[in-house]
Amino acid sequence: xxxxxxxxxxxxxxxxxxxxxxxxxxxxxxxxxxxxxxxxxxxxxxxxxxxxxxxxxxxxxxxxxxxxxxxxxxxxxxxxxxxxxxxxxxxxxxxxxxxxxxxxxxxxxxxxxxxxxxxxxxxxxxxxxxxxxxxxxxxxxxxxxxxxxxxxxxxxxxxxxxxxxxxxxxxxxxxxxxxxxxxxxxxxxxxxxxxxxxxxxxxxxxxxxxxxxxxxxxxxxxxxxxxxxxxxxxxxxxxxxxxxxxxxxxxxxxxxxxxxxxxxxxxxxxxxxxxxxxxxxxxxxxxxxxxxxxxxxxxxxxxxxxxxxxxxxxxxxxxxxxxxxxxxxxxxxxxxxxxxxxxxxxxxxxxxxxxxxxxxxxxxxxxxxxxxxxxxxxxxxxxxxxxxxxxxxxxxxxxxxxxxxxxxxxxxxxxxxxxxxxxxxxxxxxxxxxxxxxxxxxxxxxxxxxxxxxxxxxxxxxxxxxxxxxxxxxxxxxxxxxxxxxxxxxxxxxxxxxxxxxxxxxxxxxxxxxxxxxxxxxxxxxxxxxxxxxxxxxxxxxxxxxxxxxxxxxxxxxxxxxxxxxxxxxxxxxxxxxxxxxxxxxxxxxxxxxxxxxxxxxxxxxxxxxxxxxxxxxxxxxxxxxxxxxxxxxxxxxxxxxxxxxxxxxxxxxxxxxxxxxxxxxxxxxxxxxxxxxxxxxxxxxxxxxxxxxxxxxxxxxxxxxxxxxxxxxxxxxxxxxxxxxxxxxxxxxxxxxxxxxxxxxxxxxxxxxxxxxxxxxxxxxxxxxxxxxxxxxxxxxxxxxxxxxxxxxxxxxxxxxxxxxxxxxxxxxxxxxxxxxxxxxxxxxxxxxxxxxxxxxxxxxxxxxxxxxxxxxxxxxxxxxxxxxxxx
Numbered sequence: 001x002x003x004x005x006x007x008x009x010x011x012x013x014x015x016x017x018x019x020x021x022x023x024x025x026x027x028x029x030x031x032x033x034x035x036x037x038x039x040x041x042x043x044x045x046x047x048x049x050x051x052x053x054x055x056x057x058x059x060x061x062x063x064x065x066x067x068x069x070x071x072x073x074x075x076x077x078x079x080x081x082x083x084x085x086x087x088x089x090x091x092x093x094x095x096x097x098x099x100x101x102x103x104x105x106x107x108x109x110x111x112x113x114x115x116x117x118x119x120x121x122x123x124x125x126x127x128x129x130x131x132x133x134x135x136x137x138x139x140x141x142x143x144x145x146x147x148x149x150x151x152x153x154x155x156x157x158x159x160x161x162x163x164x165x166x167x168x169x170x171x172x173x174x175x176x177x178x179x180x181x182x183x184x185x186x187x188x189x190x191x192x193x194x195x196x197x198x199x200x201x202x203x204x205x206x207x208x209x210x211x212x213x214x215x216x217x218x219x220x221x222x223x224x225x226x227x228x229x230x231x232x233x234x235x236x237x238x239x240x241x242x243x244x245x246x247x248x249x250x251x252x253x254x255x256x257x258x259x260x261x262x263x264x265x266x267x268x269x270x271x272x273x274x275x276x277x278x279x280x281x282x283x284x285x286x287x288x289x290x291x292x293x294x295x296x297x298x299x300x301x302x303x304x305x306x307x308x309x310x311x312x313x314x315x316x317x318x319x320x321x322x323x324x325x326x327x328x329x330x331x332x333x334x335x336x337x338x339x340x341x342x343x344x345x346x347x348x349x350x351x352x353x354x355x356x357x358x359x360x361x362x363x364x365x366x367x368x369x370x371x372x373x374x375x376x377x378x379x380x381x382x383x384x385x386x387x388x389x390x391x392x393x394x395x396x397x398x399x400x401x402x403x404x405x406x407x408x409x410x411x412x413x414x415x416x417x418x419x420x421x422x423x424x425x426x427x428x429x430x431x432x433x434x435x436x437x438x439x440x441x442x443x444x445x446x447x448x449x450x451x452x453x454x455x456x457x458x459x460x461x462x463x464x465x466x467x468x469x470x471x472x473x474x475x476x477x478x479x480x481x482x483x484x485x486x487x488x489x490x491x492x493x494x495x496x497x498x499x500x501x502x503x504x505x506x507x508x509x510x511x512x513x514x515x516x517x518x519x520x521x522x523x524x525x526x527x528x529x530x531x532x533x534x535x536x537x538x539x540x541x542x543x544x545x546x547x548x549x550x551x552x553x554x555x556x557x558x559x560x561x562x563x564x565x566x567x568x569x570x571x572x573x574x575x576x577x578x579x580x581x582x583x584x585x586x587x588x589x590x591x592x593x594x595x596x597x598x599x600x601x602x603x604x605x606x607x608x609x610x611x612x613x614x615x616x617x618x619x620x621x622x623x624x625x626x627x628x629x630x631x632x633x634x635x636x637x638x639x640x641x642x643x644x645x646x647x648x649x650x651x652x653x654x655x656x657x658x659x660x661x662x663x664x665x666x667x668x669x670x671x672x673x674x675x676x677x678x679x680x681x682x683x684x685x686x687x688x689x690x691x692x693x694x695x696x697x698x699x700x701x702x703x704x705x706x707x708x709x710x711x712x713x714x715x716x717x718x719x720x721x722x723x724x725x726x727x728x729x730x731x732x733x734x735x736x737x738x739x740x741x742x743x744x745x746x747x748x749x750x751x752x753x754x755x756x757x758x759x760x761x762x763x764x765x766x767x768x769x770x771x772x773x774x775x776x777x778x779x780x781x782x783x784x785x786x787x788x789x790x791x792x793x794x795x796x797x798x799x800x801x802x803x804x805x806x807x808x809x810x811x812x813x814x815x816x817x818x819x820x821x822x823x824x825x826x827x828x829x830x831x832x833x834x835x836x837x838x839x840x841x842x843x844x845x846x847x848x849x850x851x852x853x854x855x856x857x858x859x860x861x862x863x864x865x866x867x868x869x870x871x872x873x
Contacts, residue, residue, distance in 0.1 A: 014087040015113035016042035019287035019304035026312030033077035043086035055165040060704035060731045090259035116249035116288035125219035130227030134166040147173040151241035158246035159186040174714035182215040190340045198364035264291040273321040274314040294324040302431040337384035342377025342394040356406035365406040373397040388470035392426035431463025443478040491533035493525035511551035537761040539563035543684035547804040567646035577847035583645035588673030589616025598638040615652030632809040641807040653677035658695030667712030669695035686759040707765040722769035730766040750783035753794040
């Protein structure tokens with residue numbers, strides 16, 4: 001089959017990785033997708049995905065979540081995308097490309113974005129069973145499968161970026177992990193000897209074994225050809241079941257060689273400053289397959305994006321040139337910040353090094369300074385917070401002494417330069433070449449007021465993400481400089497944020513809403529009744545701190561009752577017809593046959609609709625308000641308690657059956673789920689909390705979609721935080737791994753109390769984690785490393801909650817005064833609400849909505865006395 005362009009010029013793109021996708025976007029931005037036919041030949045079985053974040057697959061991101069391809073974008077622009085059908089030959093004379101499927105595409109312009117391939121050292125048995133490379137999603141799937149079935153020890157050949165990520169992935173899969181690096185230090189391209197030493201110490205403390213200064217001589221195999229070990233260049237042998245090669249990459253230029261295009265001596269398709277091949281003006285090459293005009297093959301995504309934009313501009317007859325790129329990088333390897341920028345190794349000569357090193361803390365910072373004070377480059381290991389600002393100052397003289405820039409925050413003589421000190425032409429986002437002036441313009445000229453809005457307007461922060469922190473600082477500074485006063489108060493009653501009110505309540509032991517409003521409310525709100533925003537927010541704060549501040553833990557006591565949200569008013573979930581649902585707690589989803597029978601009998605006797613919930617509980621719908629205490633009494637007598645389905649508190653801790661029953665389980669997930677649910681039950685928080693515990697990496701309990709999720713490993717438990725499976729799904733982030741039972745509980749205690757302390761009202765942990773300055777790194781510093789020195793207090797607050805927990809249903813049915821509120825009409829307590837009715841459906845009942853609508857219309861013939869009472873509920 002041959003396709004011809006006809007009257008419409010055709011662009012054929014070979015390769016659909018990150019750079020290829022950016023090229024398509026650049027074509028669309030210039031209107032070329034409307035005037036050209038665009039064909040894409042993709043070798044992999046899936047369209048472009050985020051290869052930079054490839055290792056995040058092992059932290060819970062699915063292949064779909066790694067995808068960078070919006071299929072709506074492909075359809076809207078009429079792009080013909082052929083997945084799993086790579087180009088096999090190019091006929092430059094006929095200007096055609098033949099795909100593996102046999103399809104032949106004629107082109108006017110051909111763009112090669114074939115990327116690179118992993119280099120595998122030519123050692124004996126390099127293709128043995130148990131040998132892998134670390135490059136694609138398919139590679140990771142194969143590694144995961146083999147590690148789970150045939151390996152307990154893994155070795156990674158290569159101590160660069162991908163090598164360290166691969167070693168971390170193997171450790172996360174439960175393998176004992178080794179790193180073999182031929183150079184005398186880890187990450188030899190990015191860091192110097194001092195930085196490598198700091199990195200080595202930190203990684204070894206994580207339980208990985210590092211072998212530097214040695215090479216791989218041979219892969220040792222058994223009689224069936226499977227890996228059993230490695231022979232190293234120093235004569236030693238390393239026992240291992242699995243080898244992952246991550247020893248660098250080479251330009252993938254075979255297609256170009258076969259069609260006669262000029263390639264470099266060490267590989268790479270030779271191109272000019274417009275990214276056009278020097279052999280053929282109709283062929284371009286971009287990304288890792290291209291040998292740029294400056295004689296370099298760029299392996300970073302940012303230069304690839306620049307090349308993609310240059311090629312698209314040239315095709316559109318616009319002036320553009322790629323003459324070289326900044327090789328600065330900021331990485332997080334095994335949880336360790338590593339960054340290098342500018343002339344990090346001081347190769348320019350006539351320069352000085354300013355170094356700060358703290359071996360105990362794993363910190364290493366080096367700045368390379370010219371004789372005239374110009375910042376030439378630097379290396380940061382262990383703390384790279386200043387990377388964005390320092391990189392932007394590269395090539396200029398910083399306004400403070402360089403030695404002050406490497407000292408830790410708070411140290412005598414240390415200085416922290418904010419982004420406001422940067423010139424407007426300083427590049428903030430290297431991936432998309434966005435300057436500080438452009439970001440400021442997004443705020444002042446395009447009325448952007450948030451980081452997401454600025455991202456959408458400028459593309460800053462949408463690449464590797466290392467500039468997002470500086471981006472946020474710039475947006476805030478520009479808004480303040482523009483005189484935009486952002487009222488951060490909780491509502492019209494309080495000028496303080498929820499976090500500030502929490503601190504006031506905790507520090508001063510304020511235990512009533514009235515006292516807080518009269519003492520700390522806005523001038524005009526004092527002495528008033530408050531509003532529907534602050535009343536439930538303050539009620540939640542008081543409830544979460546009740547044992548510590550001397551308040552009642554029962555949310556319907558005294559003043560607290562008037563502050564609650566609608567569901568909390570009756571300790572049950574209000575449904576659309578005015579009835580309520582009842583959800584008893586079933587910790588971990590474990591329930592006895594007798595418990596099931598009790599719930600069934602109650603549902604039958606009260607005519608309730610029953611349904612299994614997504615949280616492994618049983619929901620009973622259709623209870624009238626006056627029936628609630630009767631239902632609770634029977635449940636409490638049978639050993640059940642409130643499931644708090646109505647409150648902003650812990651809902652459930654789901655679990656799989658774990659090692660007790662499942663042949664894949666490695667830990668007792670049910671026991672852990674029950675322990676966690678009973679520990680955190682009734683904990684009031686800014687929003688609802690959901691959790692789950694999976695007994696192995698198969699993740700049947702979906703723990704990574706929860707506010708805090710736990711996944712068993714062979715060595716203990718991995719803790720994930722900030723997940724959400726609701727309207728805006730978000731996979732949780734790995735906070736800590738291989739924890740003992742005690743370590744896991746301690747970190748969850750700290751995490752939950754820190755969230756309750758600092759979150760905004762109605763803010764889920766997923767949103768909070770993305771909003772809080774420093775994000776996951778800051779949360780990890782606080783709850784794992786105790787950087788703020790508050791962990792003891794956080795643990796104490798949780799201990800007080802656990803010690804003082806009382807079931808709200810049991811407290812209600814035991815107190816006649818509390819029972820008095822559970823009526824439909826206060827002036828007719830024995831009269832049921834006439835608009836709450838039901839009709840049969842599928843053997844159960846459902847709300848009678850026509851009856852409800854009749855009641856709401858208040859027909860003239862209805863007696864007014866009963867319906868008048870509904871206004872007094």
